[in-house]
Amino acid sequence: MPLASSKGTHFVVPPQRESKSSPGRILGLKEMNLASLIRLVGKGLPWSTVPAFARVSGFSQQELAEFLGTPARTFARRRISGTLDPAESERLLRLAEIFDAALSLFGGDHDGARQWLTAPVRGLGNARPIDYARTELGAREVRNLIGRLEDGVFS
Numbered sequence: 001m002p003l004a005s006s007k008g009t010h011f012v013v014p015p016q017r018e019s020k021s022s023p024g025r026i027l028g029l030k031e032m033n034l035a036s037l038i039r040l041v042g043k044g045l046p047w048s049t050v051p052a053f054a055r056v057s058g059f060s061q062q063e064l065a066e067f068l069g070t071p072a073r074t075f076a077r078r079r080i081s082g083t084l085d086p087a088e089s090e091r092l093l094r095l096a097e098i099f100d101a102a103l104s105l106f107g108g109d110h111d112g113a114r115q116w117l118t119a120p121v122r123g124l125g126n127a128r129p130i131d132y133a134r135t136e137l138g139a140r141e142v143r144n145l146i147g148r149l150e151d152g153v154f155s
Contacts, residue, residue: 026096028052037093045089047082053092057099058114067095067130091134098133101146121145 024030024037027049032040054061065075068088078084084092099113106112117133120126123145132138 024049024093024096026053026056026100027093028056041089041093042086044083044085045092047079047084049092050079050084053096053099056110057096058110064092064095067134068092069134094136094139095130095133098129098139098142098146101143102129105146105150123148 024032024040027045029037029040029045029049050061050064053059054064059067061075062072065072068075068084068091070078070088078088099117102113102117103110106116117130118128121129124132124141129142129145132142
């Protein structure tokens with residue numbers, strides 16, 4: 001919102017929302033800066049992030065494998081090797097970020113967040129948010145929808 005004064009126009013910047021999470025927290029990773037997290041995703045997240053996220057989110061490991069686009073046998077090999085590949089790591093991190101945003105939208109209600117992610121949503125043309133989040137472009141739209149809902153914009 002611009003404000004006029006004798007010295008020119010000034011803009012009032014609304015305060016930023018306080019971020020209560022780091023991208024890796026919901027995956028059971030220790031606090032790390034963004035550069036370290038990017039390097040870790042590039043090498044592949046440790047397998048421990050899968051059961052950690054399954055516990056927090058309530059998704060089964062089979063549902064997570066499906067979301068990651070990883071066949072069951074490959075998923076089993078990842079468990080044995082102890083590491084996801086970089087593409088799977090990025091998709092898991094994306095899902096964790098979306099789940100964390102939905103959790104915030106639902107005031108910490110894990111079941112509500114999971115149900116919202118897996119049900120058709122009008123604001124996404126009756127698609128499920130979890131299906132949209134399979135791509136970065138779709139995930140961006142889910143994040144935008146969550147932001148609009150948090151701000152009380154009917155979507």
